[in-house]
Amino acid sequence: MYQLNEDQVDFILSDIRKKGIDLEDLQYDLLDHVCCIIENEFSGQSNFEQFYEDTIARFFRKELREVQDETKKLLTFKDYYAMKRILNITGFTAGGFIVIGAIFRMLEISSANVLMLLGAVIFGLLFLPLAAVLKFQDEATARNKFVFVFGTLIGIAATFGILFKLMYWPYANVLMRGSLMVFMGLFVPTYFFVRLREATSRFNTMLSTILMLVGGGMMLTLSNPKISVNMEDCLYSVGDFLETNTADMQAINEDIADKLAANDRKIEQMRLLSGRIDSEIGQIKAKLISESEQVSLETAGSMTIADLRNPYNSEVVQAHFAESTGELSMQSLQELLQAYNQELHSLLPEGHRYAIPYEKLQMDRTIVSVLLYELTHIQYLVANNENRFLNQYLGSVEPQQ
Amino acid sequence: MCYSCIHYILRYICFMYSSELIKGTLKTIVLNLLKKNDRLYGYEITNMVKELTAGKIQITEGALYPTLHALEKNGEVTTEKVYIGKRVRKYYTLTTKGNETASERVDELADFIRTIKALLDPEAGLGHVPT
Numbered sequence: 434m435y436q437l438n439e440d441q442v443d444f445i446l447s448d449i450r451k452k453g454i455d456l457e458d459l460q461y462d463l464l465d466h467v468c469c470i471i472e473n474e475f476s477g478q479s480n481f482e483q484f485y486e487d488t489i490a491r492f493f494r495k496e497l498r499e500v501q502d503e504t505k506k507l508l509t510f511k512d513y514y515a516m517k518r519i520l521n522i523t524g525f526t527a528g529g530f531i532v533i534g535a536i537f538r539m540l541e542i543s544s545a546n547v548l549m550l551l552g553a554v555i556f557g558l559l560f561l562p563l564a565a566v567l568k569f570q571d572e573a574t575a576r577n578k579f580v581f582v583f584g585t586l587i588g589i590a591a592t593f594g595i596l597f598k599l600m601y602w603p604y605a606n607v608l609m610r611g612s613l614m615v616f617m618g619l620f621v622p623t624y625f626f627v628r629l630r631e632a633t634s635r636f637n638t639m640l641s642t643i644l645m646l647v648g649g650g651m652m653l654t655l656s657n658p659k660i661s662v663n664m665e666d667c668l669y670s671v672g673d674f675l676e677t678n679t680a681d682m683q684a685i686n687e688d689i690a691d692k693l694a695a696n697d698r699k700i701e702q703m704r705l706l707s708g709r710i711d712s713e714i715g716q717i718k719a720k721l722i723s724e725s726e727q728v729s730l731e732t733a734g735s736m737t738i739a740d741l742r743n744p745y746n747s748e749v750v751q752a753h754f755a756e757s758t759g760e761l762s763m764q765s766l767q768e769l770l771q772a773y774n775q776e777l778h779s780l781l782p783e784g785h786r787y788a789i790p791y792e793k794l795q796m797d798r799t800i801v802s803v804l805l806y807e808l809t810h811i812q813y814l815v816a817n818n819e820n821r822f823l824n825q826y827l828g829s830v831e832p833q834q
Numbered sequence: 835m836c837y838s839c840i841h842y843i844l845r846y847i848c849f850m851y852s853s854e855l856i857k858g859t860l861k862t863i864v865l866n867l868l869k870k871n872d873r874l875y876g877y878e879i880t881n882m883v884k885e886l887t888a889g890k891i892q893i894t895e896g897a898l899y900p901t902l903h904a905l906e907k908n909g910e911v912t913t914e915k916v917y918i919g920k921r922v923r924k925y926y927t928l929t930t931k932g933n934e935t936a937s938e939r940v941d942e943l944a945d946f947i948r949t950i951k952a953l954l955d956p957e958a959g960l961g962h963v964p965t
Contacts, residue, residue, distance in 0.1 A: 439919065439920060442919065442920045442921060443920065446920070458903070458924070459899060459903070461921070461922040461924070462876055462899050462902075462924060463895070463899065464921055464922075465875065465876065465877065465918075465921050465922065465923045465924070466876045466877050466880075466895055466899075468921055469877035470877065491894070491895065492894065492895040492896050493896050494896075499896060500895070500896045500899060500900065503896065503897070503900040504899060504900040504903050504904075506900070507900045507901065507903065507904035508903060508904060508907050
């Protein structure tokens, strides 16, 4: 049995490290094994280094590093399958949340945004990164690994861009358009030229590239370059402003009427006319809010457009206003407004009266928040006409003592 | 002629099994050897397999050590380091979990061999009475 000296052992260990074995445990495993082979099979007559090279060559096909790579692969084997399971679970969960959230959004159910947010977060922060890690391990070449990681990063940016757009958060357009342009301008060409080198996947590469170009081009066309705005907030702001101005105008009219002679026939006529419209519209608004929000009429009476949980409700408009008959219907309001416009002739001179142009308003096939806004606007116009009448009268009638 | 060339030729002269066949049974082979012996180190395992199979199965070092490391990570073997000068020899011993896995895999392989035998020689059958 050949006896190795310390220098020879050092030489073997150093060479094993030079050949790419970093794992210390594996270095010593291989060192001991090589030493055992040399001790049992080397006669001592031939060249030691040559015998060592011939011995170590038995351990691999191309290079010794294969042993370490295979070791690392087997060590992460269990993790690999666990990650694949998690990938499937997160993928289906994210997909489910997003689809259900989209359906809820169409049905105007309030939890739609929560579901979309959860789905996008799971997809962007769990599914896509996991998919990238697994693809990174699966792909053999560094180029392919780079392509998939690059694609994943763009996917994550685009996912959050779409989410920001849905939630009206800032920088939505930056993320969406930015990721789309990087996708079209950088990723697609990179993908094409890297994958085209592989003969086996050439057809799939061409097909995928065409699909990505067409899909990306369409997305770029459809993406809205304008600033993301929350339309609901805009509508609430306008509605609130109008309601406040209407209430202020009515209060001013009340003050003016108090200062004037209360038993003047025309003043009384004007006040009654305005009051009739105001009351009718007030009741219509309360009825619509009560039906839409499923609250009592009393509660609905104190609610405004900004209090609506279902501002996009169109069924309540059709069922309880546009298509209904009798009191508090669209037809009855239009008749009342027609009568109001006619009476205005006798109360205000030409050039000082403003007929309510109700024919120009779309009061059916609309959403409840828009209808409420239109009704409030009519109340404002009525209050404005009354104010104009009273101001004009102010000069010609003795104020009440 | 270098040692590796002789070894390459001998692979065919000695009718060694293909690597695909050995790859699927390597873990079972190693677990079973460790079950039958108190503790073994890497060189002992390869030598024992070679002797027991008259050289028909030769486990390559490139396949053995990844398998041993994976078994250690799974908790199926424990290791004991013995220092021989500057060398560190790792002795592998089966754990309780490894013992159970060894029994399961040996039984599975034995059943598989019976099934393949029945497939290749249908007249012999599996020895089961069909219902």
